[in-house]
Amino acid sequence: MSVSLGAFVAVSAVLFFIGTAGVLVRRNAIVILMCVELMLNAANLALVAFSRRSASVDERGSVFVVFIFVIAAAEVAVGLAIVLAAYRNRPTVDVDEIQRMKG
Amino acid sequence: MPEGPFGLDPVIWAPLRLIIAVLLAVGLVFNGALAQIYLERKIQAIIQDRIGPLHTGPWGLLQTFADAIKLLGKEDIRARLTDKWFFLAAPSIVFSPMIASFVVVPFAPGIVGANLNIGLLYLTTLGSMTVLGIVIAGWASNNKYSLIGGLRSAGQLISYEVPQILSLVTVVLLVGTLSMVGIAESQPDWRINFLILPLAFVTYFIAGLAETNRNPFDLPEAESELVAGFLTEYSGMRWAIFFLAEYGEVTVVSAIATTLWFGAWHGPLTDRLPLLGVIWFTLKTYFFVLVFMWIRATLPRLRIDQLMSLCWKVLIPLTLTNLMVTSVLLLAYPSSRIPVAIANWILLGLFGLAVPFFQRRRLASLRERLRAAAA
């Protein structure tokens, strides 16, 4: 094994913080959803790296990753449904403009 | 690292082997498409009681070359407002997964690109990447009809992935491995899986028809409906790539059906001469390709809502029931396959009888309603 575990975790950390920066910085709700997916991917990468480079035989990290896939898919579906419902009310997906509870 | 033939250094052999495999796959797809284009036109003609291509070469055999030369000579038009990079990239995104599928297809006992232990999962994954290419093609054309065609096609493809995967999982339950070579080896001689799981084959075939956008599910590319759907703005060689991708996908679906249900390379004399398996595999695959074409020449096209309700209301409950029954029976009778076979044939018979029964009831109620409305 020539690529150490630390390298994979470092890549995962960088991707996670890129995603965080995206969530904090962008205004478009759909781009924010995309950056949340990037953060989930970073977590998946770290989990699989730890799971494969550990001493145990069973793949518990990868099991967690499978459940994260499920939850990420469900979250994107519901998140997009919410964004589309808000868009139908007032035709914008800008998070700075969707700030009043009354339509 | 495997050593190459004539004692080639592994460092040279590994990438060389990859390049040879890719060239073989591309050659296979192109030659297959040549044969399929000609066969399609001849078979459609024969079923429609006409003759088909006749003048280009003996029996019209050079028709495909004439088509190819025409397509290559067309002007490469690109509408100005289309998104340049996405427009150009879309055919490649649709074509690449199809080529990559040929790496796990087992042609003969020793001849397989890579014996992946997740072979079937790999094929399913590649099938789902095609959807992305079609959505991009529909969107990048900057054309209302293309967009609607692309989104409809994507919806159709995503919906029909579910019965497709469930049928494949039923076979995997029986065989116990996802590796394509393992599945092919689990069906010695005449004990093909079709005798045990025929309903899974039927549902896989119907879902495969929808996955490859073939009649009766070809609404997204129908000429009479949305101009040509997501293909409207593509002409010449770009259209040819989409076309090749569709024929290649038909070949892949047939190859999967052959491997899973009909004992991929098994046939007479294969144990004596393993290479003969390639011939049996090709014959079986092309038999299913011909059935695809036969269905195209015979059945009318389904509307988008009929297509979707067929998937969600008929195929998914059917495949789920099949999966449930198969897994329960495999757990109850772990050593014998006869109960699973009996249950599957009974379910197939029920499905076959249920279709005309329900259609007749619907027709009667429709006639009732029309009569009441006219009165």
Place this chain on the structure above:
Amino acid sequence: MTYDVVEPIFFALLTIGIVSAGAGVVLANRITTSALLMAFSFLNVAGMFVLLGAETVAAFQVLIYVGAITVLILYGVMFTPQQPRAYGLFFQKQTPLAAIVVVPIAIFVALFAFSFRDAPEAGAKGHDLEPLATSVFRDFGFPFEVASVLLLAAMIGAIVLVKRDEE
């Protein structure tokens, strides 16, 4: 032997792909470019999984993320067209503050991450299909069922949320 030479090269290529695609998602001009760069980033993460030897997880990553989630996000993008606006208006008011806070933390965490080492007994672990399947369906059978109920709830919720009120 040659694998030890090739593996860092692939790792470097995949890292460049992931980081540049991620940066592209945040900074891209058009939202469709962001969506496709996100798909590219997913593919590179799947490549990382293959490099780690977890090929089943890699196949699931491509199947679910590239095949389904990207298409969902593209549908969302297509159904919410917006007026074109200046590039500066893409970013929120707190952008400089966010950059000042996030970048040092990112650098610190990335440097700290390099200190992780492989477990001493971790050898070549082989395929991950069987241990994964055994764990999911045997040890974690109950979370699996809960996840399927969650998917059902999400599906019903999404359908209800986008239903138009029939007048």
